[in-house]
Every structure is written in structure tokens, then in C-alpha cells.
Amino acid sequence: MTFWLVQIFNGLSFAMLLFLLAAGLSITYGLMGILNLAHGSYYLLGAYLGLTVIKNTNSFLLAILCAIAAVVVLGIVMQRFFLRRFYKNELAQVLLTFGFLFMIGDASLWMWGGNPQVLPKPSVFEGSYRFGSIVVPSYRVFVIGLGLLVALGLWLFQEKTAVGAVIRAGVDDEEMTRGLGINTPLLFTVVFGVGAALAALAGVIGGPFVGVYPGADIEILLLGLVVVIIGGVGSLKGAFVGSLLIGLLDNFAKALFPEFTLFTMFGAMALVLLLRPTGLFGRK
Amino acid sequence: MNSHCLVVRNVCKNFGGLKAINDMHLSLEPGERRAIIGPNGAGKTTLFHLISGTLAPSSGAIHFLGREVTRLLPYRRAALGLTRTFQITNLFHNLTLLENVLLAVQALDNVKYSMLRPVSSYRHLGRRAFELLEEWGLRDKAGIPVRNLSYGDQRQVELIMAVAGNPKLLLLDEPTSGLSPAESATVVEIIQKLDSNMTILFIEHDMDVAFALADRVSVLHFGTLLTEGSVKEIQNDPRVGEIYFGAEQCDA
Amino acid sequence: MRLPAIAAALGLPVVLALLPLALSNYHVDLVTQMMIYAIFAMSLDILLGYTGLPSLGHAASFGISAYTVGLVSLKVTSVFWLVLVAALGASVALSALLGLLAIRSRGVYFLMITLALAQLLWGIAFQWRSLAGGDDGLPGIHRPNLGIPVSFADAVNFYYLVLVFFVLVVGVLSVFVRSPFGIALKGIRESETRMMSLGYNVWFYKYLAFVIAGAVAGVAGMFAAYHIGYVSPADLGILLSAKVMLMVILGGAGTLIGPALGAGIIVLLENVISGQTERWPFILGAIYVSVVLFAPQGILGTFKAKLRRSADR
Numbered sequence: 001m002t003f004w005l006v007q008i009f010n011g012l013s014f015a016m017l018l019f020l021l022a023a024g025l026s027i028t029y030g031l032m033g034i035l036n037l038a039h040g041s042y043y044l045l046g047a048y049l050g051l052t053v054i055k056n057t058n059s060f061l062l063a064i065l066c067a068i069a070a071v072v073v074l075g076i077v078m079q080r081f082f083l084r085r086f087y088k089n090e091l092a093q094v095l096l097t098f099g100f101l102f103m104i105g106d107a108s109l110w111m112w113g114g115n116p117q118v119l120p121k122p123s124v125f126e127g128s129y130r131f132g133s134i135v136v137p138s139y140r141v142f143v144i145g146l147g148l149l150v151a152l153g154l155w156l157f158q159e160k161t162a163v164g165a166v167i168r169a170g171v172d173d174e175e176m177t178r179g180l181g182i183n184t185p186l187l188f189t190v191v192f193g194v195g196a197a198l199a200a201l202a203g204v205i206g207g208p209f210v211g212v213y214p215g216a217d218i219e220i221l222l223l224g225l226v227v228v229i230i231g232g233v234g235s236l237k238g239a240f241v242g243s244l245l246i247g248l249l250d251n252f253a254k255a256l257f258p259e260f261t262l263f264t265m266f267g268a269m270a271l272v273l274l275l276r277p278t279g280l281f282g283r284k
Numbered sequence: 285m286n287s288h289c290l291v292v293r294n295v296c297k298n299f300g301g302l303k304a305i306n307d308m309h310l311s312l313e314p315g316e317r318r319a320i321i322g323p324n325g326a327g328k329t330t331l332f333h334l335i336s337g338t339l340a341p342s343s344g345a346i347h348f349l350g351r352e353v354t355r356l357l358p359y360r361r362a363a364l365g366l367t368r369t370f371q372i373t374n375l376f377h378n379l380t381l382l383e384n385v386l387l388a389v390q391a392l393d394n395v396k397y398s399m400l401r402p403v404s405s406y407r408h409l410g411r412r413a414f415e416l417l418e419e420w421g422l423r424d425k426a427g428i429p430v431r432n433l434s435y436g437d438q439r440q441v442e443l444i445m446a447v448a449g450n451p452k453l454l455l456l457d458e459p460t461s462g463l464s465p466a467e468s469a470t471v472v473e474i475i476q477k478l479d480s481n482m483t484i485l486f487i488e489h490d491m492d493v494a495f496a497l498a499d500r501v502s503v504l505h506f507g508t509l510l511t512e513g514s515v516k517e518i519q520n521d522p523r524v525g526e527i528y529f530g531a532e533q534c535d536a
Numbered sequence: 537m538r539l540p541a542i543a544a545a546l547g548l549p550v551v552l553a554l555l556p557l558a559l560s561n562y563h564v565d566l567v568t569q570m571m572i573y574a575i576f577a578m579s580l581d582i583l584l585g586y587t588g589l590p591s592l593g594h595a596a597s598f599g600i601s602a603y604t605v606g607l608v609s610l611k612v613t614s615v616f617w618l619v620l621v622a623a624l625g626a627s628v629a630l631s632a633l634l635g636l637l638a639i640r641s642r643g644v645y646f647l648m649i650t651l652a653l654a655q656l657l658w659g660i661a662f663q664w665r666s667l668a669g670g671d672d673g674l675p676g677i678h679r680p681n682l683g684i685p686v687s688f689a690d691a692v693n694f695y696y697l698v699l700v701f702f703v704l705v706v707g708v709l710s711v712f713v714r715s716p717f718g719i720a721l722k723g724i725r726e727s728e729t730r731m732m733s734l735g736y737n738v739w740f741y742k743y744l745a746f747v748i749a750g751a752v753a754g755v756a757g758m759f760a761a762y763h764i765g766y767v768s769p770a771d772l773g774i775l776l777s778a779k780v781m782l783m784v785i786l787g788g789a790g791t792l793i794g795p796a797l798g799a800g801i802i803v804l805l806e807n808v809i810s811g812q813t814e815r816w817p818f819i820l821g822a823i824y825v826s827v828v829l830f831a832p833q834g835i836l837g838t839f840k841a842k843l844r845r846s847a848d849r
Contacts, residue, residue, distance in 0.1 A: 225648070
């Protein structure tokens with residue numbers, strides 16, 4: 001029993017990371033038709049930048065803020081000057097964002113070296129909590145809490161604000177959105193920036209338990225794609241449910257049949273694409 | 285049943301809750317020229333899609349030359365002799381005029397699966413392609429990519445592609461769409477010169493063209509057949525004028 | 537056919553045949569690698585450039601052939617002809633299966649499903665230690681045994697073996713893309729609905745194109761395994777699928793020779809630059825970005841467009 005609870009817990013914390021990543025990826029494609037394969041690079045860069053800030057200032061909070069700020073700037077530059085021109089041209093986007101992925105990945109390798117690194121946890125979360133018979137690291141509780149908070153915030157924004165309504169409408173039918181006279185270019189840039197910020201946040205808070213290493217960008221990107229496809233493109237709810245599924249699946253698979261984790265992930269993705277291409281909650 | 289070229293019987297098409305086509309009836313004699321007219325949204329293009337096979341009906345049956353084709357895919361109907369043109373020019377834009385016509389010419393030929401001989405080695409294909417281009421006065425433009433042709437020429441190529449295989453039934457979707465009066469007149473002439481054994485069903489917004497080309501006219505409104513008759517009967521039918529909310533075709 | 541094209545068609549094999557006389561073994565090896573990836577790139581061009589099917593999983597057909605070479609030649613037989621049949625059989629069988637699943641999709645969904653299916657295979661190879669060697673892969677693959685007293689461990693001999701297949705592939709594919717089937721693929725790329733209404737069974741054409749592209753990729757994968765003597769999950773992965781896609785776009789999608797050229801350039805650059813600096817991935821990334829921004833029609837595509845424009849004047 002304890003085993004299962006611990007696994008669920010670990011799976012949930014990983015799921016929150018995936019959600020932060022997938023939310024941006026999904027909404028970006030659903031709203032703007034941009035398939036950004038460099039999204040994983042935002043995660044990687046966020047983690048590395050966070051690492052450097054923590055090493056120099058010992059402040060986890062500052063690390064988060066700096067990482068987000070830097071990555072958001074990078075993301076906005078990428079979107080405004082490069083990606084915007086290739087709306088709905090997926091082939092161009094694949095090659096372009098792959099290019100950025102390589103460039104950022106190699107630059108990171110050059111700056112931080114090839115050894116896997118782990119971010120230090122904030123001291124306040126170094127202990128663990130007891131729930132009955134199970135002991136869980138308090139950091140993981142923090143991650144889950146933060147993830148849920150962000151998910152709630154995003155959901156409230158999408159459901160309760162005017163801008164959120166525009167985004168939902170835009171995912172459903174972007175021509176109509178343009179026709180409503182909303183400043184679409186600004187909206188797109190802001191949404192893209194928020195997506196990048198979330199990915200960077202994921203990188204920093206994932207740093208302490210997933211670590212950061214060359215190749216983490218592609219690994220997390222692939223998982224993010226699996227989540228987005230299964231959850232449904234353009235759907236926040238889909239990203240959340242998908243993240244839970246994949247986060248838990250990944251964890252349980254690793255614990256129970258470690259030789260089949262990758263097969264399971266991509267098999268699920270392929271299955272969804274074949275049977276229900278729009279995913280669980282994507283637009284029809 | 286067997287003497288008709290095309291029979292559309294009790295055909296309905298629903299999109300979710302919307303009844304786009306409701307209990308449609310249509311029957312064409314071989315060699316007949318039938319115009320389909322009706323205001324926007326009447327379902328004319330949907331009907332075309334049902335007849336050509338791009339869409340499958342929700343209910344009802346379609347028979348072509350005595351055969352049931354209700355659910356046959358478009359390429360199977362083409363093999364039986366049913367072809368169409370498209371209202372928005374649907375050509376192979378980056379290919380040359382010759383390549384476009386060649387594709388139309390080889391479409392019903394067994395050699396179309398041949399992989400190890402260049403298409404130029406099949407002389408009969410090239411001959412037929414150039415024949416067609418010659419007939420339509422476009423031979424000297426054979427090497428030009430279709431996207432560089434004038435709009436008027438492109439509309440002609442639409443027609444060439446559809447008649448290349450000597451179809452028994454030709455569906456023309458607004459053949460004069462976007463053309464100037466002079467160009468429309470040319471197209472009308474060309475259509476009138478087509479094989480008189482060929483049955484032609486066409487959608488037209490231009491009443492002059494419709495009445496000039498048609499033997500009979502079917503009028504669609506809200507997805508059903510409002511009325512049907514000879515050109516004179518339709519011209520004199522006051523209901524037809526009403527559904528267009530205006531006096532536009534009183535000039536016809 | 538135009539004179540420059542004929543001259544190139546006859547001249548190139550001759551030049552390639554004479555090349556080893558002028559080059560060191562290292563360079564002969566390099567050109568061998570260029571030819572192998574040229575075959576791979578041309579196979580993707582059939583799918584991407586001619587049929588308009590953007591596959592992000594083409595490495596699957598390449599990799600399965602490479603793995604088959606590894607498994608068969610390490611555990612069963614080193615006789616070239618048997619390994620050839622097995623490897624090509626594997627890539628044909630795989631693409632026949634994957635094609636059934638993938639061909640119903642179009643556009644970005646096709647990108648995603650081909651990616652997912654290839655990653656599925658990658659995941660299997662990565663985690664199946666006992667059969668496929670897991671992430672260590674299968675090392676120690678010997679050069680083929682053709683049953684003749686010629687050692688293909690020798691760089692020049694292997695070069696000529698690859699050259700024969702390269703010329704064969706270029707020859708066959710050149711006719712293929714000009715055949716009735718080939719131009720039908722171009723028609724499908726331009727307008728599937730038009731092709732359907734003309735009388736073509738579009739699904740079947742796409743499916744056959746997928747299988748044929750997979751078979752040719754299998755030829756490349758086979759020689760790649762022999763060339764390096766080692767196969768790993770990377771031979772099935774997304775990085776390779778993206779790289780071969782870049783080769784096609786760089787050279788010019790839909791020109792057949794363009795992608796071969798693009799492959800040669802990328803292989804050459806990779807070898808030369810990796811020898812000078814560790815920053816090859818960064819430069820490769822910059823190439824990806826540059827091609828999309830500045831030369832989306834690729835080298836040959838841009839060249840052909842310029843020719844046409846000057847002819848129109």
C-alpha cells in the first residue's frame with residue numbers, strides 16, 4: 001500500500017512538471033498554429049539559469065524569477081521575429097524550432113558542461129512530511145502544490161476573464177477572433193511568453209528531483225508532445241488530465257515494468273492519434 | 285431506371301442538426317443539359333458533392349447508368365464515367381499545363397501504376413494530351429506551370445481535365461465563376477460544342493449562361509427541389525423570382 | 537532530355553568511380569558515407585517532396601534495416617545476399633505495417649503519427665537489452681561477405697559496393713519519378729481531391745509511396761550499419777529523422793538530386809566541422825534555421841526557379 005502511495009505521489013509531482021510544460025505547448029499550437037519543438041529548450045535553459053542563480057545567490061525564489069525573465073525574453077524574440085512568419089506551416093516550424101533546439105542545447109552544453117546536475121532545494125523544503133505510514137519529501141509536496149496553484153490560476157484566467165474567453169474562442173476558431181478586432185499579434189506574443197515562462201518554471205522546480213543534463217530538452221519535449229496529443233491540442237483541461245495520466249504512467253511503468261516505459265508512452269500517443277486524433281479534450 | 289443517366293432518389297444530407305439536402309429527387313436523361321439554380325445556401329454544391337462522391341448521403345440512393353453508386357468513392361465514379369469541375373480552380377498549380385493534362389489523360393488508363401518507364405515512353409498518352417491542348421487552343425502553353433496561366437485559361441484547363449476521359453456525365457460547378465462576359469461567352473461556346481452524347485449537369489449563378497446552355501432547369505431552395513422544368517417554364521415561373529429576393533433574373 | 541542533364545547522368549558515375557584513385561582512405565570513407573545518406577535523403581524525397589507526406593519518423597525504416605543487419609550478421613550469417621534480403625524485407629514489412637496506420641492522416645497529424653511510431657520503435661530498441669543491446673546498441677558488425685575473395689573491410693572496396701547500389705538507386709528513382717506512378721504522386725501532392733475526382737485511388741498511391749520510400753531507406757540503413765559496424769537506437773530516433781528532413785529541404789524537396797546533394801553537404805560539413813570544433817550541433821542548428829528563413833526551396837529548388845524566371849523573360 002505504502003509503495004503505491006509513494007508512487008502516486010512521485011507520479012503527481014512529475015505530472016505537475018509535465019503540465020507546466022504541456023500547457024504552454026498545447027495552447028500555443030491550438031491558438032497560434034505554432035508547433036514549437038524548442039519548448040523543451042525553455043525548460044532546459046530555465047533549469048540551468050536557475051542553477052547558476054542559486055549557486056551565486058542561494059535564493060530559490062530569485063532563481064525562479066531570473067530564469068523566467070530570461071526565457072520569456074528569448075521566447076518572445078523567437079516568436080516575434082521567427083515563428084510568426086510560419087503560421088500553419090508545420091514543416092517549416094519543425095525545422096526552424098529544431099534548429100533553435102540544437103543551438104540552445106549546444107550553447108547550454110558549452111556554458112554548463114556535460115555532467116548531469118541537480119539543483120539544490122530551497123532549505124525550507126529540505127525535510128519530509130509524514131502522512132500516516134508514508135514519508136514524502138516536502139519538496140515534492142511543494143511541487144504538487146505549486147503545480148495545482150498554477151493550474152487553478154490558468155483555469156480561472158481562461159474561464160473567468162475576457163482575455164481568457166478570447167483565447168478559448170481563438171483556439172476554436174481563430175479567424176473569428178481576428179474579426180472581433182482584438183489585437184491578435186499582441187495576444188499571441190503574450191500567450192507565447194506565458195508558455196515559455198511556465199516551461200522555465202518547470203525547469204527550475206524540476207531541477208531538484210529530475211536534474212538537468214544535455215538531452216533533457218528533447219526528453220521532456222517528447223513527453224510534452226505525448227501529453228498534448230493525448231490531452232488534446234489547445235485544451236488546458238486536456239493538458240492537465242494528460243499530464244496526470246502520463247506522469248503517473250511513467251512512474252508506475254518505471255516501477256513495475258521498467259523495460260516498457262518508452263514503448264508504453266509512445267504507444268499511447270500513437271493509439272490516440274489513430275483512434276481519436278483530437279485527443280481527449282481537443283477541439284473536434 | 286436503366287434508361288436514365290443519373291437518378292437521385294430520396295436523398296438527404298445532414299450535418300449534425302442541419303438538413304443541408306432534404307428529400308432530393310433528380311433524374312437525367314442521357315445527353316441532357318440540366319442547370320441547377322437557386323440562391324446561396326440552397327445546397328447546390330452539397331448536391332454536387334453527393335453526386336460526385338465527395339460526400340456520402342445520410343439517406344437515399346444515387347444511381348448512375350443503372351448502377352448504384354450511393355457510397356462509391358469519387359475515384360470509382362470517375363472510372364464509371366462521372367467527372368466534375370470545381371468552382372474554385374483546383375488544378376495542379378506547380379505542375380506544367382502538359383503535366384496537368386497528362387494526369388487527366390492517364391487517370392483511367394492501366395498504365396497509371398507503371399513505375400519503371402517514363403511517362404513520355406507511353407506515346408498514346410502524350411498524343412492524346414497534345415490533341416486536347418490543340419483542340420482548346422492551349423498547345424503553345426504546354427510547358428507553362430499552371431499557376432502562371434491567366435484565370436480564364438485556368439478555368440478552361442478545369443474543363444479539359446474533366447472531359448479528358450470522355451465522361452458520360454459531367455458535373456460543372458459554376459463554370460463561368462469569376463470570368464468576364466467575353467470569357468463567359470467563350471466558355472459557353474466550348475460547352476455547347478461538347479459531345480452531344482455527354483450528359484451535363486451544371487450549377488450556375490449567371491442566369492443568361494444557365495438558360496443558354498440548359499435543356500431543363502432544376503431549382504433548389506433550402507435543400508429541396510422547388511420546381512423543375514424547361515427553360516421557358518422556369519423563366520415564367522414567379523416563384524423562382526421570389527426566392528432570389530429580387531428582380532435580377534426578370535431580365536433573362 | 538537536356539544536354540547538361542545527360543552529361544551529368546553519364547559523367548557522375550564515372551567521376552565517382554575514379555574518385556578513389558585521387559583520395560586517401562579517409563576521404564573515400566567520407567564519400568561512401570555521403571552516398572549512403574544521399575540514398576536515405578532521396579527515399580524521403582519520394583515521400584515528402586513528391587507525394588507531399590511530411591514524415592518525422594523516416595528513421596524507422598532506416599533503423600530497422602540497420603538493426604536487422606546487426607542481428608542477422610552477428611547471430612545468423614554474414615552472407616551479404618541473405619543479410620540484404622533480411623534487411624530490405626524488414627524495412628518493407630515495417631513500412632507496410634506503419635503505412636496502414638499512418639496514411640490515413642494528413643499534414644501535422646501525419647507528422648505526429650510518424651513521429652510517435654518511430655519513437656515507439658526507438659523506445660523498444662532503447663530498452664530491449666537482450667535482443668537489441670538497449671542503449672548500448674549492437675557493436676562489432678563486420679563488413680559484408682559477398683562470397684568472393686575481396687575484403688570489404690577495405691575502404692575502397694566497400695566504396696565501390698556502395699557506389700554500385702547508389703548508381704542503381706539514382707537510376708531507378710530517376711525513372712520512377714518520371715513514370716506515370718511518379719507524376720501521379722506529384723498530382724497527389726498538389727491536390728488530392730482533384731486526383732480523386734480524376735479517377736485515382738489516392739490512398740493506395742500514398743501507401744505504395746510510403747512502402748517504396750521505406751524500402752529505399754532500408755538500403756541506406758543497411759549500408760550505414762555495415763559502414764560504421766555499429767547500430768544504436770539513435771538510428772531510429774527523431775534526431776536522425778529531422779536530419780534527413782533537413783537534407784531534403786536543403787537540397788530542394790521534390791527534385792530528387794537536390795536531396796542527394798543536401799545529404800552530401802551535411803555529411804561533409806559534419807565531418808569537417810566536427811574535426812575543428814565541438815560546436816557542430818550549434819552550427820547544424822543554425823543551418824536548420826537558415827534554410828527555413830533564406831532558402832526554403834533548397835539549393836536545387838532555388839536554382840530551378842531562377843532558371844525558369846530567366847526563361848520566362
